[in-house]
Amino acid sequence: MTDSVRKRILLVEDEALLAITQKKQLEEYGYIVKTVSTGEKAVEAVQASDFDLLLMDINLGKGIDGTEAAEIIVQERDIPIVFLSSHTDPEVVEKTEKITSYGYVVKSSSITVLDASIKMAFKLFDTKQVLSAKEEALRYKHEFMSYVIEHNRSAIAVHDRDLKYLYVSRQYLDSYRVNERDVIGRHHYEVFPDLQKKWRDAHQKALRGEVSSAENDPFEREDGTTVVTRWECRPWYEQEGTIGGIIVYTEVITEKKQTERKLAENVKLLSRAQEIAHIGNWRLDVTANRLWWSDEIYRMFGCEPQEFAATYEAFLDFIHPDDRAAVDSAYTRSVQEGKDGYEIEHRIVRRDSGDVRYVHERCDHERDDSGTIIQSIGMVQDITDRKQSEQELTGQKQYLEGILETTPDGFWVVNPDRKITNVNTAYCRMSGYSADELTRMEINDLDAIETPQETAARLQRIMENGSETFETKHRRKDTSVFDVEVSASRLDREDGMHLVCFCRDITQRRKIRQELEESQKQYRTLVDRSPNIIYLFGTKSGGIFWSEATRRILGIDPKDVVRDSFLWNRSIHPDDKETVDEALTGAISRNPFDIEYRIQATDGRWVWLRDRLIDRREENGDIIIQGHAEDITDRKEAEMEIQKQLTEKEVLLREVHHRVKNNIATIESLLSLQAGSTAHAVVKAALQDTISRVQGMRVLYDRLLMNKELREVSSKNYAENLINSIATVFDSGKNVTIEKHISDFEIDAGKAFTIGIILNELLTNVFKYAFGDSEDGLVSVSIEKDDNEVTLVIKDDGIGFDERALQNKAPGFGLTIVKMLTEQLQGTITFKNDNGTHTILEFPITVEQ
Secondary structure (H helix, E strand, C coil), X not given: CCCCCCCEEEEECCCXXXXXXXXXXXXXXXXXXXXXXXXXXXXXXXXXXXXCEEEECCCCCCCCCHHHHHHHHHCCCCCCEEEEEECCCHHHHHHHHCCCCCCEEECXXXXXXXXXXXXXXXXXXXXXXXXXXXXXXXXXXXXXXXHHHHHCCCEEXXXXXXXXXXXXXXXXXXXXXXXXXXXXXXXXXXXXXXXXHHHHHHHHHHHCCCCEEEEEEEEECCCCCEEEEEEEEEEEECCCCCEEEEEEEEEECHHHHHHHHHHHHHHHHHHHHHHXXXXXXEEEECCCCEEEECXXXXXXXXXXXXXXXXXXXXXXXXXXXXXHHHHHHHHHHHHHCCCCEEEEEEEEECCCCCCEEEEEEEEEEEECCCCCEEEEEEXXXXXXXXXXXXXXHHHHHHHHHHHHHHCCCCEEEECCCCEEEEECHHHHHHHCCCHHHHCCCEHHHHECCCCHHHHHHHHHHHHHHCEEEEEEEEECCCCCEEEEEEEEEEEEECCEEEEEEECCCCHHHHHHHHHHHHHHHHHHHHHHCCCCEEEEEECCCEEEEECCHXXXXXXXXXXXXXXXXXXXXXXXXXXXXXXXXXHHHHHHCCCCCEEEEEEECCCCCEEEEEEEEEEEEEECCEEEEEEEEEECHHHHHHHHHHHHHHHHCCCCCCCCCCECCCCHHHHHHHHHHHHHCCCCHHHHHHHHHHHHHHHHHHHHHHHHHCCCCCCEEEHHHHHHHHHHHHHHHCCCCCEEEEEEEECCCEEEHHHHHHHHHHHXXXXXXXXXXXXXXXXXXXXXXXEEEECCEEEXXXXXXXXXXXXXXXXXXXXXXXHHHXXXXXXXXXXXXXXXXXXXXXXXXXXXXXXCC
């Protein structure tokens, strides 16, 4: 078994020595084995690490037993479990079978049997996984096909051989205006009694195995309307190959035909619009490294449309040398840094004339489900005229500001509330008011002859006509009146109509304003083409703008959301309202948000949106929030489907049984045969040591098997039988007397096993080394219990021991086992030379967990 396929096994066994032996045997068979001694630790280990299989004891001492641990584990993990137990009682086996069917191995079984059981468990588990996957795939396929038929945009009807409806899609009922929705089981001609003969003939042909179809076929509905259809009628077959009925696929293509014509017209209009507006678009498939340009980009660069294959390198060649590095960096950095896109203005050099033109370029990146950029979509607009206008505007603005501050004519600006918001020095001199005083005044505070009603009428005319020049009188601060000629023009801004009053022609400024408005319209056109919803919302002003994606995704007219500020909020799923409210509150406090929530479309569907904050700004006390909402319904449905499948695949595992009973007698016999067949004294001595340890196990299990409880054993009965068995193994012909002073009390089987191993190791050392060449010897063994404390004393009158051996940092195997098991008992052990060896072991009957 290579490392790449080695299986990881968790062995749950509370017997330390047995766990060590089983771990070693399993590792020799190529498994990676970890051991734990309690049910609680087993649960923690499975939660913390991945294991391929569990070998589970049932009785695990204090705490939860193996079956309870298994019930907890199976709630979280689908893992094969094999029970190791010394029990063969039918009720125990039956209990485990209710939990798992992967195997029940008696501890007396050899490692070969255990290995075979483990491999069979893996095969059963793999088979179960395959069958579960096939069943799930079949169920899913059935449900998926039913869903597809029901929600297919084509009109589909399934009939049996008697032409009775077995199933129809929703589109079928809607397209042919079947008022009675429940048509299942009714005859087709009962639903459509006036059906044309060509359709009836097609049905009969299908029942004979033929397929009929037609394109652009008119169909007259019951209400007298006629639609253009495309249809196909074909048989469907039973599993044995016989015709079970017919399937009719139909599609009302009247609107589609009209849409195709409109689409072709729109494509032409779009191409023409791009040519007129000097806007081109491009698309780069990052994965395939394929670039596409619209015809207008070729024309913009001074080439014939589609003159050559578009490439990124070709694009860079058109960029002005001084701007090339900046443009290349803008794109590559946006990809490397994972940005949503970039925007840049730069110059290009036309191929045909060598003219330098200014362009504005914008790019948005699209990502797959993992967040990797797979496509870049961008637009390029020739803004040479705008740049020239901006340069001219900058110069003109400086020029006008100089004129306004030096001209003897007055100048002011009035907001929609008729308050003066701006005034020049000349008008301050003219009126006697300071600029601060004037900006707190209204038009009628200055006009000496117009009533508020007349001013309102004049504003209405200006609103309708755009401008007006008139004569009136203004009142100075000293109450004197002077005559003025005012040239007033309307200035439309986001917060309403402003009035610009001055003695100069403002045609150029209006022209620039109109160009700015046109630029904004073009920007909105690009926004409306975005696949995602882009919106502007004011905390005071309500809905300001929603892009056309609102209609495409939700069926909601963007104008309705602008008119009704609470329409969007009312459409949010009740369970998600708190999330949206918290995000909006955070945005008002300058915290960005990126949330997911559901909103109801006009057709009743719940659409999942990912809503992100793009911008937040404050205007006149109103907080304006710009957001970007993406339709993530497909992704969310996929996530929910995956979660559903994971939940359905969770199955209950079975309980685990304790007490894997080893065939101690067989092991003992094999070791005895091996000892008898070897002539090597060292090997024989090692085998005798092992036989004595195995006998200690056998004596314990003999006592347990005689006790129905199988939990506790008599200390006196167990210890005396064990001492006699050890003495038999080491019968060397010497006259060794053994005195036994053992109290009779009940002791836990696990603790008795540990004591038996210690007793075996200590007595073995006595028989082997205590008496040297002496023919006689006395050994005293006493076990006393005082409340919760047990004291085991072994004393001999032999030659004693070498105290340096106890101080050796690498003691023998026997003493290592004794010390390890003493720690397991939470006890202490001492050795003394007192006319021989005097060993005292003290430990509590019950220990703190």
